[in-house]
Amino acid sequence: MISRRVHIVVLSLGLALLLGLAPAFAQAGTTSGFAPIDRPGPELSVPPEQLREALRCHGDPGSGQQPVLLNPATSVTPEQNYSWTYAKAFTEQDRFWCAVTMPEHTLGDIQVAGEYLAHSVREVHRLTGKRIAVLGHSQGGMNMRWSLRFWPDLRPLVDDVIGMAPSNHGTQSLKGCGPAPAECEPAVWQQLAGSEFMRALNSRTETFEGISYTVVYSRFDEVVTPPESSELHTGGGLISNVATQDVCATNTSSHLLVGTIDPVTYALVEDALNNPGPADPARVDSSVCGQPLMPHVDPASVDTYLQPVAAIPGLLSTALPGVNLVGGRSVDREPRLRCYVYAAGC
Template identity: 55%
Template sequence: MRRLVTALALLLAVLLLGPGPITAVPAHADGGTPPYAPIDRPGPRLTVPARTLDASLDCHGNPRTGPRPILLNPATSVTPEENYSWNWAPLFAKAGRYYCYVTMPHHTFGDIQVAGQYLVHAIRTMYRTTGRRIAILGHSQGGMSPRWALRFWPDTRAKVAELVGMAPSNHGTRSIPGCLVGLTTCVPAVWQQQAGSSFMNALNSRAETFAGIDYTNVYTMLDEVVTPPPSSGLTTGRGRIANIRVQDVCPLDPWEHVTTGTVSPATYAVVMDALDHAGPARLSRIDRSLCGRLHMPGIDPLDVASFTPVLTALPSLVSTVVPLVTFSGAPLLRREPALRCYVYAAGC
């Protein structure tokens, strides 16, 4: 297992050299940037068919017992099974925690505005099923995209107690050089996660966090995908926020972007501190005894079959950083998708 993830990390490091482009925010009629929707305006009607949304949610355990229910939201290029079934899910099952996967179209390569509808539905459904506010755990895009639902569908905020992001792309990245507007084609989610994209400007408009929700963002200075790594953090709004570097927990933690959300024992320690206590994670309280481990608990290096999802994820994972190529069925576009009308102050 160690050889597999190390080889994957090296491959990604080779592919991800060079600065990424900055996509301009579309100009408003007066030549300035567009005003964005008020933070408390009711969200739009969901346009993804209800049957499709229902089929996207896969839940396990007893919804009425155990620790706080948790929604597992996948990273770009992978399904939730590929991201979580061999590491986090067994831990939550053992703890008696009710958890759900949400599966996005096109291996999470599609328009994140559409993914936001899947998340709105998942949040509402889990809250209705459990009768409790939920936690959301997400890796990379999965730690960022729930904020789209919280930003533009205010009713979801009272249903979410905690959002934990593992190397989340909260402000995009400068490390995918191949997406050049008008010159190359890339899948929607890659365009949208460029630093300075219209999507990122809308996502972080007015407030990054909201009162009553705890936000924990754990990131590594070895991240070669989300750069600069501290951009994973959040600063504005009324939510309670903890932005924690892996190196402040375990200085010698060797894991990069992909493995920070799937293998790192330091990330595990931060996540569990957040989930097991009121409020976001607290650096002074985190269990550093895990720093002597090679991987997080829940992974069995001898269970070769459990790593099948890792192998199936590799082609799509590598294609994330390659323009003009997709194995997911997601459309290849020459620029990022236009923002939906509900994003703007003028509305629809």
């Protein structure tokens, strides 16, 4: 009964998220006008002290396991997204992990989030001496690809990019922004179908050689629509696109559950972390289909309820036009792409 209540709590929060988190669906492989993939990335414009303060790490960097950088979804902090799920799991595994907190509850310009990720990847690699995995939910499963696209020096430092219901090509869902003069948070504009951000993200290639890409999504995702828009297809990376229903036909997890307590997603994440290459659903034991929650989530823990509840203001800020409860800003159009994005600059 307690596990069922956890599902009810998270599902109810998911309704707010599903109404509001508006990622995007753009055409992949567009080349016209965008920077070549091997051009060195720009200097970071965010002050170094802000980048340092945004990264928090836990555990022994000398651990033999692959280190993980946790990257939050739109409108939530790493604590709200992961402290009661994946952060707890990795701590109990004695796996070194770090989490990056984005400005404006991850509702701000994703180009700025890309700088935070560039710094974080370099720092986690420096601390551990290992190629790292980046694990993210929704926007957090997508925006690492922006950093890899425009900062080529990061590619040798990253072994795995694991996206849980990532907005890789966005969504056709929309809360209420667009066309102007409607207002939305910058990250919402950028994750709309056909946005300039999405065109740039998927320009020339989607993946890079030497990196494994695991995409886990649910065919019941109401946020990233159509759900298959999460998938990656082009480039030299090793790619595994897996719907949770490919492993367990009866899995009904929504967008929010895939990034929090879904046991099928967890099994695929662990498979990607513990084996060379991306996740292979054939290696996942069918017993996962009978599990109500991912391991390490404690239905009796206060955090299991408090952290999702703490996420409500951010979810509502994204879901309801004109409402902002977390201090972010709304704008009437998509942020302008930075000069480094274009082959000819500005």
